[in-house]
Amino acid sequence: MAERKLSELEGCVLGLLWEKGPSTPYAVRQVFLKSPSPQWSGSSGAIYPLLERLERRKLVRSKAHATGQRQGTLFSLTAAGTSAFRAWLGPPVPEWVIGIPPDPLRTRVNFLGALPAVKRAKLLRAARKDAERHLHLIEEDCRRRQSQGAYERLMARGALLMMQTRCEWLREVAEAAREQAMRPSAGR
Amino acid sequence: MAERKLSELEGCVLGLLWEKGPSTPYAVRQVFLKSPSPQWSGSSGAIYPLLERLERRKLVRSKAHATGQRQGTLFSLTAAGTSAFRAWLGPPVPEWVIGIPPDPLRTRVNFLGALPAVKRAKLLRAARKDAERHLHLIEEDCRRRQSQGAYERLMARGALLMMQTRCEWLREVAEAAREQAMRPSAGR
């Protein structure tokens, strides 16, 4: 035993195979490409080698699969793959999975003082508008998923709650910035 | 012009130099090492080469700096570095910065159906406890930052709000899972 542990993307791909059954690499990619919050590009350069890796580790098995002239490969979970996937899921769930994920917007807010007041206001205005728009996207995605399983729905709901909080927080930030600008001793 | 654009970590490091003034690589590392939500390891293998990169691009300037027998380098922002940093901050802020950041816990919830009910319950119990603990950490960090600048505080507040939402969401998930378990046709 003592196999090298799965990367996050590898865990996800195993999960997709579990969820959707035997799939082509292309089908796997589409899930990532179409996701509303794309944490991975879903590029072929990521997926194809990854599946080969998993096959070498016997977590996945491949089967030739041709549609017409075009030939491809269908991948499915092995028993070992299934249990590796369950182990990846947890428990236990590692610390860093529980903790708050990194957020590039938060770090930018940290440095907002580096901008002249005008740019700062402009940034926040744009950010709030875009965030609001993104929120609608997620709401829609959430609604679309009502037909799916309980946990898919709960995941989507998680994204929704996060995005709502994000918007409220941005409102607070913008408000604070506005107050800041009123005071004479602003700007750096 | 048309310089290659800054990575997220590069932007952060420039920001730290802006915030703290001339710093040694070691000092920069400490910020990442001590951060309560470590999105980067802050390893020397990341920071030293990064600063060299930035120096080659003239965004940063280095100065020999010895304390006693030990010699090191002090890095500071150049004018070009300052404006590159401001440009990185935005506006405009790229889409993916606005959108909800990826969250490994959310993806795990998506696949929760793959676990037997007992493990699922156990996972959620542990996750909620750990999340609650993490929340306290962040609350504390938040309190500690009250003395700092407005935007540092707002960043910390953002983290706090997110973590609170995370905890509430986890409660929902656990509740839904409990209901699920009650119904006879559960488990896969």
Add this chain to the structure above:
DNA sequence: CCGCTCATGTAACTGGTTACATGATTTA
């Protein structure tokens, strides 16, 4: 039949990671 999109891949690069090495400084 021409061009567009679908589907399957490969290759080069890169921004990080972990692990290791080394000498200075502090502490027991």
Add this chain to the structure above:
DNA sequence: TAAATCATGTAACCAGTTACATGAGCGG
């Protein structure tokens, strides 16, 4: 002075990225 840890670095590795290549299927 021996052990710990501080501070500075280097080297090998790696999981992703973008960019490119190729042929199938299909709509005009």
